[in-house]
Amino acid sequence: NAGVTQTPKFRILKIGQSMTLQCAQDMNHNYMYWYRQDPGMGLKLIYYSVGAGITDKGEVPNGYNVSRSTTEDFPLRLELAAPSQTSVYFCASRPLAGGEAGELFFGEGSRLTVL
Amino acid sequence: RKEVEQDPGPFNVPEGATVAFNCTYSNSASQSFFWYRQDCRKEPKLLMSVYSSGNEDGRFTAQLNRASQYISLLIRDSKLSDSATYLCVVNVGYGNKLVFGAGTILRVKS
Numbered sequence: 018n019a020g021v022t023q024t025p026k027f028r029i030l031k032i033g034q035s036m037t038l039q040c041a042q043d044m045n046h047n048y049m050y051w052y053r054q055d056p057g058m059g060l061k062l063i064y065y066s067v068g069a070g071i072t073d074k075g076e077v078p079n080g081y082n083v084s085r086s087t088t089e090d091f092p093l094r095l096e097l098a099a100p101s102q103t104s105v106y107f108c109a110s111r112p113l114a115g116g117e118a119g120e121l122f123f124g125e126g127s128r129l130t131v132l
Numbered sequence: 133r134k135e136v137e138q139d140p141g142p143f144n145v146p147e148g149a150t151v152a153f154n155c156t157y158s159n160s161a162s163q164s165f166f167w168y169r170q171d172c173r174k175e176p177k178l179l180m181s182v183y184s185s186g187n188e189d190g191r192f193t194a195q196l197n198r199a200s201q202y203i204s205l206l207i208r209d210s211k212l213s214d215s216a217t218y219l220c221v222v223n224v225g226y227g228n229k230l231v232f233g234a235g236t237i238l239r240v241k242s
Contacts, residue, residue, distance in 0.1 A: 048228050059138075059219060059234035060176070067228050075229065076135075107175055111228070120166070121221070121230065123175035 019043050023108050023124035030098045030131045038093040038127050040108030048111040049091040050121065051075075051083065053104040060107060066091055098131045105129075133158050136222045138233035145240055149210045153236045155220030156202040164223040165203045167194055169216045170235065176219055179205075210240045 024039045042049065047068045052060040052075075062075030066085040080102060082094045091110075095102060105128050109121040138155045145151050157165075165182035180187065182194040182203045193206040203220055217235040224231050 050230060052232070060232040062229065062231055065229060073229070076231065105173070111230070120178045120181070121168075121176075123177075126173075126175055 021108055021110055021122050021124040023106075023127050025127060026125065027128045028130070030095075030129065032098060032100065032131060034098050035094070035096050036098065036129075038095070038106055038108075038129070040091045040093065040124060041089050042091075042110040042122070043089065044110060044112065044122065045088060046110035046112045046122070047088065049085065050109045050111070051081075051091070051093045052107045052109065053077065053102075054107065054126075055104050063093065063106075095129075100131050103129060103131045135159065135224050135231045136220060136233040138220055138236050140234055140236060142237035142239050145210055145238070147210060147212060147240055147242050149240075150206065150208045151210060151238065152204055152206045153218055153220075153238075154202050154204050155222075155233050156200075157222045157224075158201070159222075159225050160198075160201060161225045162201075162222050164221075164230070165194075165196055166221040167192075167203075167205045168219040168221055168232075170219055171216050176232075179218070207238075210238075212240050212242060214238060215240045 050065040051063040064083040066072045108124045167179040168176040169179045170176040186195045191208045195204045219235045220233040
């Protein structure tokens with residue numbers, strides 16, 4: 018079972034370059050999330066989506082863009098990369114709308130370094 | 133005020149000890165609460181959901197206090213393998229915006 022797949026796992030960017038982090042899930046989950054985690058810190062929500070065509074900002078959206086054209090895919094685009102975007106990026110999906118259920122299923126993370 | 137707050141620790145405890153973590157949240161409309169465990173440089177894994185009535189899973193007990201807007205995690209008979217970072221997760225308001233606390237580091241020593 019693939020679950021949530023993130024690519025690439027590692028990437029080094031130069032300042033000012035752009036790139037897209039890919040995230041795909043095969044569980045038919047409606048809800049998808051992008052988080053970043055800086056060293057020694059918790060996860061910060063960048064963007065999330067409650068379904069195809071619907072996205073919303075999280076806690077730290079500046080410098081990023083997302084799209085959700087299909088249920089399966091939720092790419093995260095970095096425009097004009099900056100050293101402050103050096104982080105580990107986690108994509109997650111969630112099967113239910115809320116209440117007491119609705120576990121987040123995570124990808125293995127993408128480690129991005131901007132030099 | 134942060135939407136979700138945790139004491140970062142670290143909590144250094146001997147094997148066999150009982151340890152408790154709290155996590156406060158600011159939005160009274162929040163409805164979904166979870167505890168996740170994260171091992172170094174790995175993705176977080178669900179430890180347990182937090183139900184309104186409280187719930188227990190083996191050595192782990194989670195509680196929700198809506199009046200004071202916090203959730204708690206109690207670990208009894210700590211094992212070396214419990215050493216990790218414990219993250220609380222709360223949905224902010226009525227929607228699906230899931231926000232993590234900064235995490236509490238637990239170190240269990242022999």
